Amino acid sequence: MNTEIATSAAKASPPVTVTGMTILGVPLPDIAVLLTIVYTVLMAAHIGWKFYWDVKDRRRKESWNAE
Numbered sequence: 001m002n003t004e005i006a007t008s009a010a011k012a013s014p015p016v017t018v019t020g021m022t023i024l025g026v027p028l029p030d031i032a033v034l035l036t037i038v039y040t041v042l043m044a045a046h047i048g049w050k051f052y053w054d055v056k057d058r059r060r061k062e063s064w065n066a067e
Contacts, residue, residue, distance in 0.1 A: 017035075
């Protein structure tokens with residue numbers, strides 16, 4: 001049940017954000033730029049997180065093989 005709510009909220013957040021910012025007076029091209037920046041930062045964080053865990057897992061496997 002909680003995952004359904006989270007999924008629905010995630011699907012609804014982009015249109016709600018754009019509508020809210022438009023009502024507040026931010027033009028659509030500026031919203032597109034802001035969302036692109038947010039997306040880029042999130043993707044960089046995801047890649048960093050994945051790289052960190054890949055290196056950590058690789059070191060753990062190497063230590064198991066060394067014993």
